[in-house]
Amino acid sequence: MSLVTWSSTDNGRNGIVLSNENMTVEIPNDATIIRATKGKISGKWYYETKYYNPPNSAIMWGCAGVCTKKAPLFSNSAGGRHYDWQYCRCYSGPNGYLHPTGIEYGDNFVSGDIVGIALDLDNGILEFFKNGVSQGIAFTDLKIMEGELFPYLGSMRAEHGFKATANFGITPFQYEIPEGYLPYDIENAAWFNHNKYLLKKDNKILTIESDALVETILQEPLTKLDFEELGFNGLDFLLDKDLSNMELLINPPAETVVSTINVRAIPMPQLIIPAGDIILKMLDKIYNFTIYSNKNSAGDIRIIFSIDEGANWLTYNLDTGEFEEIDITKIKEVKEKGIYPDIFNSIGTKWNEVILNSKIRFAYYLEIEYINDISEVNKLEIEMDIHGRWKKARHGQDYHYKYDNEHLYVSFFKDGSYKINYQG
DSSP states (O other), rough: OOOOOOEEEOOOOOEEEEEETEEEEEOOOOTTEEEEEEBBSEEEEEEEEEEOOTOOOOSSOEEEEEOTSSSSSSTTTTTTTTTTTTTTTEEEETTTTEETTOOSSSSSOOOOOOOEEEEEETEEEEEEEETTEEEEEEEEEESSSSBBBEEEEESTTTBEEEEEEESSSSSOSSSSSTTEEETTGGGTTTOOOOOOOOOOOOOEEEETTTTEEEESOOSSSHHHHHHHHHHHSSSSGGGTOOOOTTTTEOOOOOOOOOOOOOOOOOOOOOOOOOSSSSOOEEEEEEEEEEEEEEETOOOOOEEESSSSSSSSEEEEEEEEEETEEETOOHHHHHHHBBBBBHHHTTTGGGGTTTOOOSSEEEEEEEOOOTTTOOEEEEEEEEEEEOOOOOOOOOBBBTTTEESSSSSSEEEEESSSSSOOOOOO
């Protein structure tokens, strides 16, 4: 991308000297001005200019501000002065006045001072900073100025000139950029890291305008400038919006910057379906299943189950006390008829009526309505009897015993059920 600089052609040329890759300009007198190479019509932009007095003057006779393309490049009887009201808005170095209004505004600035310019074209506001300190809102009428607005410099006295170096954003600014503003030359501000967002749905690019989602004319592949001009800041607006089938697009960060985005979002209701069964080997009797879950506020949990490897699904009807079939493809039906955790934990031995082939799988419906809601399943336990063969315990490995004339003492080293045969 070409850099924004002072223009080598869009100036009065009456003794103007450019150097430092056209970032530094010497203006000899007020017969001429110079504009930057790029203007803007929207957005919030910031840049800085450092001023130097000429050797023969103790006063900084320059002025800084913005102007349209119609501003005269030099003073003459036909074109008028460069700060004619309909074309320019500027801050005067010698006395801190504003032009064209002629009102007292801020501190004067001298050699070595840095003037920051905050240009809010979205709201028509211009604000100046001196060495990082705001001098207050200078103008609120920029929207009446026709066409693009350009950074510009001009001198206030015919007998005195000045020298100034601009930083449009190619390097970090001397002072902190005002909140919500971007470097004027954002395309070349590789040091500046921030995120702006767009949304994509059905190959259409959406943004936020006036608290509403609106379709843009943008097409992929998107550029950094697309994000800067039409992207939106922050994600709070999206918290209560239906973002089904939408993609969140983030402007590409500079290669040398690691960009991190932390997102808190409300997911759509989820149905968690297992891939396999719980196998209940050597099952004799079920006493109960117990689900350990956690939910608060508008958090919601339902449970359904299958005993035929997921081919069909069942729920429990508390009113009838019977198990019933349910359509797992209809998520609203699962929410309406699924088993609440408390009811699930109270089914007890009735599980033995339905679990006939010693296997079962459970699916869980989870939903939250607000960002701080909780809906989670932590653990499932089963209390049951199993059957199997008795195995002879080994003395010294599984148990140890001792006895006296009246008692037999047996210690078991492993959990389980034991039978003791004793002949006295």
